[in-house]
Amino acid sequence: MAAISDTMRAVVAEGHGGPDVLKVVRRPVPQPGEGEILVRVKAAGVNRPDVLQRQGGYPPPPGAPDTLGLEIAGEVAATGPDATRFPVGTPVMALVPGGGYADYAVVHESNALPVPAGLSLEEAGAVPETYFTVWTNVFERGRLQPGETLLVHGGTSGIGTTAIQLAKAFGARVIATAGSREKCEACLALGADLAFNYRETDFVAAVKEATNGKGADVILDMVGGDYIPRNYEAAARDGRIVQIAFLKGSRVEVDFRLLMLKRLTHTGSTLRARSVAEKALIARALEEKVLPLLEKGRAKPQIDSTFALEDVAKAHARMDGGEHIGKIVLRL
Known part of the structure; x- marks a missing residue:
């Protein structure tokens, strides 16, 4: 040495x-x-x-x-x-x-x-940063199970590319959102079952259509802002939404009735501290x-x-x- x-x-x-x-x-x-x-x-x-x-x-x-x-x-x-x-x-x-x-x-x-x-x-x-983050949030807090559907926002970020691969490796179905056709193609190449350009497609409608109206069992969100109420709409009954960042802001008006009606869990965490x-x-x-x-x-x-x-x-x-x-x- x-x-x-x-x-x-x-x-x-x-x-x-x-x-x-x-x-x-x-x-x-x-x-x-x-x-x-x-x-x-x-x-x-x-x-x-x-x-x-x-x-x-x-x-x-x-x-x-x-x-x-x-x-x-x-x-x-x-x-x-x-x-x-x-x-x-x-x-x-x-x-x-x-x-x-x-x-x-x-x-x-x-x-x-x-x-x-x-x-x-x-x-x-x-x-380390992405794999520690994805494991503790998607699999521990989100409790993703084989056969369930994971919705990943920001599918081509470091977190997103990791979440897609690990979720598929553990037997889940993966839907990703990204901001361009090129990025959606990259998500699919990594194993995502579906990928939607959020600039062109309403992800709530797309997720419901892709799951025959059921919605996503787990949602990994780093966007926040107006995505929070939309995640509630896109989630399945007993769905888990895991918040890891707020690129669009952490303050938003939300109607919490869906939280009750769908028995949702909205959790989140930080890692550094x-x-x-x-x-x-x-x-x-x-x-x-x-x-x-x-x-x-x-x-x-x-x-x-x-x-x-x-x-x-x-x-x-x-x-x-x-x-x-x-x-x-x-x-x-």
Whole structure:
């Protein structure tokens, strides 16, 4: 292994605003504490929460570094006291509360996973945030079962491409919404049974027609706004709606009668602020249920584009433009 330097490159937001506020600075290399590992980062995924942090709407939780980045892949460079799971040199991917856009990042070993055979480190860098999010929301909170119908909004986002693949792998039927013909075709190529362009099609009517009037059993929504009452209409009786973001806003007027009449469950969650122990439980579930799918090629992170760390502003501009299909990844 190469020697560990005293300082490293790290990306911070100098102020709040567009991609131009992102700067590469020098920071001390963090030291792993009890049960933690130091990872020499080779790839870091770019996610919507990173954009929100850059804009000033999603500050790091207490104790997390102000360096951006929530998911990494690389090699273990050093271990802290009582960290025994991953020896130095082991390829790992990990969910971090911050600090991912840097040459080195510290993470508790329980929040890291081995890189599945057949995945490059760039692909592994696109796994943790989306796979942790989809698993805990679609399968744990949403309780998606084989044979049920999942409606995924934003089907070509990192979350959407992951949800489509995992839902199909576990025997569900998938309907996706996306904003163009090209994006709908990408959803179908990933395994979605149907995909609708929300700019041209009323997804409520389309979902009801596709399910013979029943509706979707689980809806994964990152849009919010006026999608919330429309999700209630598109949901099946005893349906579960899982909210993970509010791209169109979190304040909306809703008639809750459908919630009662259809016996709906509307839940939601965030991931970043959860405890190390909570994230560790998700990691163990992924290791048992999902890593075998990645190893067999039955699911695979979809990489839209990669950028050097120095081009982080271009990576964020790509995400802001909304034309990406799959994940945007920084190379280190």
